[in-house]
Amino acid sequence: MKKEKLIIIAAPSGTGKTTIVKKLLSLELLNLGFSVSSTTRTNRDNEINGRDYHFLTVDDFKEKILNNEFIESEEVYENIYYGTTKSEIHRLNNEGKNIIFDIDVVGGLNIKRQYPDTSISIFIAPPNLNELKNRLINRKTETSESIDYRLNKASKELTFSNKYDFVIINDNLEEATEEAKGIIYQFITKK
Ligand code: ADP
Ligand code: 5GP
Numbered sequence: 001m002k003k004e005k006l007i008i009i010a011a012p013s014g015t016g017k018t019t020i021v022k023k024l025l026s027l028e029l030l031n032l033g034f035s036v037s038s039t040t041r042t043n044r045d046n047e048i049n050g051r052d053y054h055f056l057t058v059d060d061f062k063e064k065i066l067n068n069e070f071i072e073s074e075e076v077y078e079n080i081y082y083g084t085t086k087s088e089i090h091r092l093n094n095e096g097k098n099i100i101f102d103i104d105v106v107g108g109l110n111i112k113r114q115y116p117d118t119s120i121s122i123f124i125a126p127p128n129l130n131e132l133k134n135r136l137i138n139r140k141t142e143t144s145e146s147i148d149y150r151l152n153k154a155s156k157e158l159t160f161s162n163k164y165d166f167v168i169i170n171d172n173l174e175e176a177t178e179e180a181k182g183i184i185y186q187f188i189t190k191k
Helices: 017-025 058-066 086-094 105-114 129-139 144-158 173-189
Strands: 006-010 032-034 037-039 053-055 070-077 080-085 098-103 119-125 166-169
Touching: 006 017, 006 105, 006 173, 017 032, 017 098, 017 173, 037 058, 037 098, 058 070, 058 080, 070 086, 070 105, 070 144, 080 086, 080 098, 080 105, 086 098, 098 105, 105 119, 119 173, 129 144, 166 173
Parallel strands: 006 098, 006 119, 032 098, 037 053, 119 166
Antiparallel strands: 037 080, 070 080
């Protein structure tokens, strides 16, 4: 169960972690498999059920909680749940992949606690909150209410960065991705 390495990537929404995770997944030498989370939010235009997330109703999500199917789950935003199922970990372990998680800052620490020796936690930080706001606006996926909510939450989330093994500031995307690649490569090749 704990053979492969777990790579935890957390950041406030809009920082760029999904963009960075996608770039890392394309690097064969890292042998990464993406942990597809479950969520109760609706899918964005470019998102595919089962690839980006498992999109569930709140009732289905709560049933999975009761059935103890998650290794962690959070109500990240009001009435919007996100969680990592045990079956995802099993699936990727069976495929012999190192598992990469795109996860909120609390969930990331939760996984780190459960796998202290086989996981590495990386916090991606935005250069500043103004730039974070611009990224959320430019992504064109959120209402102005959702942007305000996410920005408000981001200020609190940033205080968690010192609990992570590494912090990378995503100012220049290529540089941030290179930095993450170096950290992950060193970790997965460590004896
Ligand atoms: P997250 O997964 O953290 O919510 P995304 O990966 O969706 O964030 O990125 C949010 C937006 O910011 C996207 O439109 C993405 O293209 C853009 N972005 C990501 N990194 C950078 C960067 N270094 N500079 C400018 N824009 C970026
Ligand atoms: P988004 O709605 O922007 O895709 O994600 C919102 C937040 O939920 C992000 O911080 C994202 O990383 C986080 N998230 C995604 N999947 C999970 C998960 O399985 N568990 C937890 N705790 N958070 C998740």
